[in-house]
Amino acid sequence: MSKQKQVILKIIQSKKMHLTADEIFMYAKQEIPSIALGTVYRNLNKLVEENQIKRVSLPNSPDKFDWNLSKHSHIICSRCSSINDIYISEIDNILKKEIDSLISYNITIDYVCEKCKAKEKDATN
């Protein structure tokens, strides 16, 4: 495993956030100033293939990379675009029951987060 790949994986696992390739590139440059963006993309693809990280595709935004390998869904605030993990165990059972040859699934939920809800309430007062 090259130093570049190690650093990229470490960044994703330690930040515990949903980072884009570009964000990962910027953090990686702090440790390896000569690193190229192409190298970041190449390693991200490899890490996804090796199941060391997961790719998260959302509309109107670059792919994000997820350190969290456990089965979980993403809730995205429609106002501020913040992303968080959410665990709903019942869904796992239902999908396993319903789908023959299930490999994996991806759930993204749009909602309004508490912060934005509070802000909107403020604005109407």
Place this chain on the structure above:
Amino acid sequence: MSKQKQVILKIIQSKKMHLTADEIFMYAKQEIPSIALGTVYRNLNKLVEENQIKRVSLPNSPDKFDWNLSKHSHIICSRCSSINDIYISEIDNILKKEIDSLISYNITIDYVCEKCKAKEKDATN
């Protein structure tokens, strides 16, 4: 509503498939040969905003546009990439119960479709 927008909407609704902007562009040219790809994208964005169609984002592929506005999930074959709709009513109930301020959700399920399963079985014989 411009003629272009009408034609684009009609294509999506009549084909009953998950079409990419480019595919829609090609069909639209058959009816309006002078239509521009930019016009297709502009109208697709408007139609999504107006909730006349839905956008489906998947990893490693251009966005697809969906005529089906009812709550449903997508099952995608990991081998042949075919996409189909699937309705799992229990999921709707669970998410409504779990998520406060739920707006919408997007579920994509990776699996191996019957055709590909059959092919793989053949190959091992």
Place this chain on the structure above:
DNA sequence: CTAAATGCAAACTATTTGCAACGAT
């Protein structure tokens, strides 16, 4: 010593945008 991975730049894909011309009120 060789195979794999890198940095760099160019290429590519998907999508958006500026602008002058067109169309419908």
Place this chain on the structure above:
DNA sequence: ATCGTTGCAAATAGTTTGCATTTAG
């Protein structure tokens, strides 16, 4: 006349790739 929409072309964003060079085993 005005405002929204078009077609066209250029621009942008995100990502991939070819290639000469470097690195790791």
